[in-house]
Structure formats: C-alpha cells, structure tokens
Amino acid sequence: MGRQYHFSSGRVCGLFLFVSHMQNILSFLTSLRCHIILIGIFTLVSFDCLFSSLSLSFLIAGHVLLGAVAMEDHGSTYLQLFVDETCLFNRIVLGSLLPTKIWDPLPHFFQTWLRNYIGGVLVYFISGFLWCFYIYYWKRNVYVPKDAIPSNKAMLLQIYVSMKAMPWYTALPTISEYMVENGWTKCFPRISDVGWLPYILYLVIYVIIVEFGIYWMHRELHDIKPLYKHLHATHHIYNKQNTLSPFAGLAFHPLDGILQAVPHVTALFLVPTHFMTHILLLFIEGIWTANIHDCIHGNLWPVMGAGYHTIHHTTYRHNYGHYTIWMDWIFGTLRNPLDEESKDI
Ligand SMILES: [Zn+2]
Numbered sequence: 001m002g003r004q005y006h007f008s009s010g011r012v013c014g015l016f017l018f019v020s021h022m023q024n025i026l027s028f029l030t031s032l033r034c035h036i037i038l039i040g041i042f043t044l045v046s047f048d049c050l051f052s053s054l055s056l057s058f059l060i061a062g063h064v065l066l067g068a069v070a071m072e073d074h075g076s077t078y079l080q081l082f083v084d085e086t087c088l089f090n091r092i093v094l095g096s097l098l099p100t101k102i103w104d105p106l107p108h109f110f111q112t113w114l115r116n117y118i119g120g121v122l123v124y125f126i127s128g129f130l131w132c133f134y135i136y137y138w139k140r141n142v143y144v145p146k147d148a149i150p151s152n153k154a155m156l157l158q159i160y161v162s163m164k165a166m167p168w169y170t171a172l173p174t175i176s177e178y179m180v181e182n183g184w185t186k187c188f189p190r191i192s193d194v195g196w197l198p199y200i201l202y203l204v205i206y207v208i209i210v211e212f213g214i215y216w217m218h219r220e221l222h223d224i225k226p227l228y229k230h231l232h233a234t235h236h237i238y239n240k241q242n243t244l245s246p247f248a249g250l251a252f253h254p255l256d257g258i259l260q261a262v263p264h265v266t267a268l269f270l271v272p273t274h275f276m277t278h279i280l281l282l283f284i285e286g287i288w289t290a291n292i293h294d295c296i297h298g299n300l301w302p303v304m305g306a307g308y309h310t311i312h313h314t315t316y317r318h319n320y321g322h323y324t325i326w327m328d329w330i331f332g333t334l335r336n337p338l339d340e341e342s343k344d345i
C-alpha cells in the first residue's frame with residue numbers, strides 16, 4: 001500500500017505560512033534590485049522633467065533677451081543643419097583617406113558608418129601605439145616595472161579582439177547620428193541655440209547620465225551570470241597587470257562594447273545635447289578606455305584612473321565606474337588603489 005500523506009489544518013496553515021514567508025524573502029530580494037533600477041529610472045525621468053522645464057525657461061529667456069533660435073523648431077531646415085554637419089565629417093575623413101569614387105556613390109548612412117569605422121580604427125591605433133611607446137619604451141621602467149610589461153602576444157590578441165568588434169561598435173554612433181538627423185532626439189546643432197550656460201548645464205547632466213548608465217550596465221554585465229559568461233568574460237581574460245595594456249581598452253565582445261556605449265545614446269533622448277559635443281565625447285571615450293588599461297595609477301581625484309580599473313580586473317566586484325569614482329562611492333563598490341598599497345606594506 002502506498003504511503004499516504006495526511007494534511008491536518010495545522011500543517012496546511014504551516015505550509016501556507018512557509019510559502020508566504022518565502023514569497024516575502026523572494027520579493028524582498030527582487031525588490032532590492034528593482035528598487036535600485038526604479039531609483040535610476042526615477043532619477044532619469046526627474047532629470048528629464050527638470051531639464052525640460054529648465055530648457056523651456058532658458059528658451060523663453062533666450063527669446064526675450066537674445067532673440068535666440070527656438071530649439072523645438074525641428075523643421076526640415078533645422079534638421080538639415082545636422083545632415084550638413086555629418087556630411088562635412090564624412091567629406092573630411094573619407095575625402096582625405098579614400099578615392100572619391102569609392103565612397104561618394106554610397107548612401108549617406110553607409111558613408112557615415114564608414115567614416116565612424118575608419119575614425120574608430122585610427123583613434124584606437126594612434127592612441128594605443130603612442131601610449132604604449134611612451135610608457136613601455138620611452139619611459140621604460142619609470143611607470144611600468146619591466147616584468148609587468150605585457151607580451152607582444154597579449155597585445156596582438158587584444159588588437160585582434162578589438163578589430164573583430166570595431167565594425168559592430170561603430171554601428172551604434174551611425175544609428176544615433178541617423179536618429180539625430182531625423183529629429184528623434186533632443187540634440188541641437190549650435191551652442192547659440194541654447195546659450196553657453198544651459199549648454200554647460202546640459203553637458204553636466206549628460207555626463208551624469210553616462211556615468212550612471214555605464215556603471216549599472218557594467219555592474220549588470222557582471223551580476224547577471226549569462227551576460228558575464230557569454231559577453232563580458234571576453235574582456236576579463238586580461239586580469240593581471242602584465243596582460244593589461246592600452247590595447248585592451250576596446251577588447252570586448254561586440255555586444256558588450258555596444259551595451260556599455262548605449263548610455264551615450266540614451267542621454268540624447270533625455271537631455272538637450274550639442275551634437276558635435278556628443279561626437280567629441282565618443283571620440284574621447286576611445287582615448288579614455290585605452291588610458292584606464294595601462295595600469296598606471298594617476299591618483300587625480302575624482303578621476304577613476306587605471307589604478308582603480310586594474311582593481312576591477314583583479315577583484316571583479318569593485319570599481320565598475322567610468323570617468324569618476326562617484327557612482328562606485330554612491331553604490332558602495334569603491335576600492336581605492338592607495339588602500340590596497342598600504343595593505344600590501
Ligand atoms: Zn568588468
């Protein structure tokens with residue numbers, strides 16, 4: 001005869017309490033993550049509302065005081081200014097490097113992609129080679145101890161991974177430029193459209209959004225295990241000082257690199273952004289990422305230099321931030337290289 005289970009009302013009650021208890025624990029755990037995400041969304045939306053109203057005030061003030069051009073005048077003439085700008089960038093880069101008959105017949109979108117691709121490759125190699133030459137040869141043994149210089153093999157592998165991903169990385173700014181040209185974002189083409197003070201304020205907010213976005217994107221790429229395993233682990237194979245080099249700066253799985261650059265595009269929808277400044281910030285991004293992988297700790301507060309990022313590559317759980325240490329400080333994941341050194345002593 002099979003074993004029989006008898007459920008008394010007390011047991012049923014107990015079971016019910018256990019299940020509801022488990023539910024409470026689970027909902028508490030999920031609410032922790034949701035909480036942080038909600039705070040993020042709330043912050044972004046608040047910023048959006050705050051700066052939309054601010055921009056409106058500035059706009060009205062601009063109209064009254066200076067007779068400035070209306071930012072929301074997204075008519076075709078206004079949007080043509082963005083197209084003129086991207087065409088100019090295309091002509092400068094492609095025109096000086098390729099015969100006209102190769103790039104001129106291409107549709108505008110592909111011209112833009114080709115310009116971004118060539119620009120990305122040039123930034124990567126010029127900044128990488130110059131920086132490697134300076135720290136490994138010119139200032140040999142000054143910044144990097146001889147035994148910590150990465151092997152040529154390690155650097156070649158980093159170049160290989162970066163070059164494989166570059167055509168995909170550069171699709172993101174190409175798509176964002178397309179969205180700007182079509183008036184889907186809050187971009188403006190001339191600083192005079194808003195004035196210098198709002199321009200600086202918007203820029204500060206843009207950088208805060210990028211800092212916040214990249215911090216959480218990077219942290220989730222570690223915390224969500226499948227994302228780490230299939231995407232971010234590609235970047236973390238360089239986890240010792242003598243394997244990290246400026247060339248590791250763009251050595252990511254293509255999707256990983258794109259995800260970490262997405263906050264730059266998201267910001268365009270949240271805060272009015274000067275278009276050329278956005279392009280310049282992406283350009284600086286390429287140089288910055290090479291710089292934080294050279295293992296040389298600059299110790300310039302609040303900059304998150306290579307000292308911090310080397311700790312990220314060795315502990316995996318600290319210093320997810322990007323330009324500054326503030327996001328790690330706010331969310332409790334900051335680890336200072338100077339504390340590490342004093343511990344070693
Ligand atoms: Zn990481």
Ligand SMILES: [Zn+2]
Pocket residue numbers: 235293309313
């Ligand atoms: Zn890294």
